[in-house]
Amino acid sequence: MLSERDHIFCEKVASGLMAYQAYIEAGFCCTSNESAQAAASRKMKEPGIKEEIRKIRERLCDENCLTLKEKRLKLAEIARGKALFSGDEFLFEVPPSHAERMKAIDLDNKMTGDYAPEKQDVSIQGLFFEDLFDYGEGRETVSGGSELLEGKAE
Structure with missing residues (x-):
């Protein structure tokens, strides 16, 4: 069974207020914002509180939201x-x-979903960037390049 303060807390959270702010506005005692955050976090984990917030949000959506x-x-x-x-x-x-x-x-x-992107296979197998160009002899390439991709590295 939820207390009156619990109901106020749930209403405020369901309407979009941060949990620690709802905790303070519901009249719970706390010495600082940090203690309010910790206490509100614990309160949000209580099954009765979770269920009440869910019900309130559902009711608000039914009343105000377009299908x-x-x-x-x-x-x-x-x-x-x-x-x-x-x-x-x-x-x-x-x-x-x-x-x-x-x-x-x-x-x-x-x-x-008419604009959903089509999936396309863009994988490149067995090639490394320097394999796309013929540098000829004497040009340096990145060590381990295509050999790594093709499983030829030691």
């Missing part, structure tokens, strides 16, 4: 030019500009 579907639907509205923008800087509602529509498409592509 992935909501985000993608809003981007689709913007990309199609159907979303209207208004506010203090506008006297009336205006459709998104071409640049805003293109940015919405770009963001949707990033969200769905």
Whole structure:
């Protein structure tokens, strides 16, 4: 069972405050910031505290965060030019500009992973830098060069 101070601590941590600051603001006694950091660190390891912070964060996200579907639907509205923008800087509602529509498409592509890089094999086997050039006799090369890569070194 968590105390009232524990609940305050959890609320403050879940809302983004540093644990030691939340510890102090929750009314726990400490002599310095260092002691508050140590005590807050111990408190953060308690199973009941961890669970309460998780629940609060989940509740805050449910109340305030857009779901992935909501985000993608809003981007689709913007990309199609159907979303209207208004506010203090506008006297009336205006459709998104071409640049805003293109940015919405770009963001949707990033969200769905359409820009994920393709994996390509770029390994070089058996060659060392000096092997790429023919220096001829009498030129020095790095000792152990290609022999190291080809397993010929002693």
